[in-house]
């Protein structure tokens with residue numbers, strides 16, 4: 001099985017790149033796909049760039065051009081729940097869009113407005129977390145995706161009221177929708193870089209790199225453990 005791995009920003013794939021051997025690169029529609037091996041597993045790694053459309057384009061290429069057997073999105077997010085803090089992780093129990101009308105999504109393709117994380121990948125992530133030497137707080141929760149960096153308190157409140165997420169980011173549900181449409185198991189792993197509030201910009205700048213590495217470290221342990 002080939003693992004398709006997406007990070008939206010260079011920081012989110014940096015650690016994984018250092019662990020990759022036999023690297024071959026191919027650029028398709030402006031995005032560069034790196035095929036190779038990490039922890040003995042065949043992977044295709046791509047930096048999709050930010051936002052839903054870039055992420056969807058990347059996921060669809062992983063599905064059709066590389067025939068990946070699963071898709072993992074690793075990266076950072078803004079926390080919108082009370083029981084996690086910056087540098088804790090969310091594993092996608094499910095993903096929703098906070099800027100798309102759920103009634104329209106249910107009426108038209110893909111006829112659903114929530115995309116579940118794959119149970120097998122969730123179990124592997126939980127096993128990997130249990131075995132990690134460094135303690136990382138985490139939650140199996142809901143991730144809400146939209147094309148906006150959430151730092152406005154009013155928008156934060158409105159997203160929480162409408163979609164009840166544990167964190168917000170800008171790519172996960174788009175990747176999950178593509179995976180769902182292609183019947184590919186998918187998991188989104190996000191480490192909190194900020195609290196999606198008025199301080200989000202400063203917090204993001206401070207914690208982006210360390211949070212991105214935390215999420216990537218979990219993925220490395222998953223690859224190590226996988227059959």
Ligand code: SAH
Nearest residue numbers: 008050076077078148149150168169170196
């Ligand atoms: N200030 C940064 C913002 C980049 S966008 C810049 O100008 O470069 C933020 C990226 O991190 C997106 O890929 C998104 O998925 C994630 N993210 C982290 N915190 C977020 C938040 N509060 N709201 C939305 N996305 C967030």
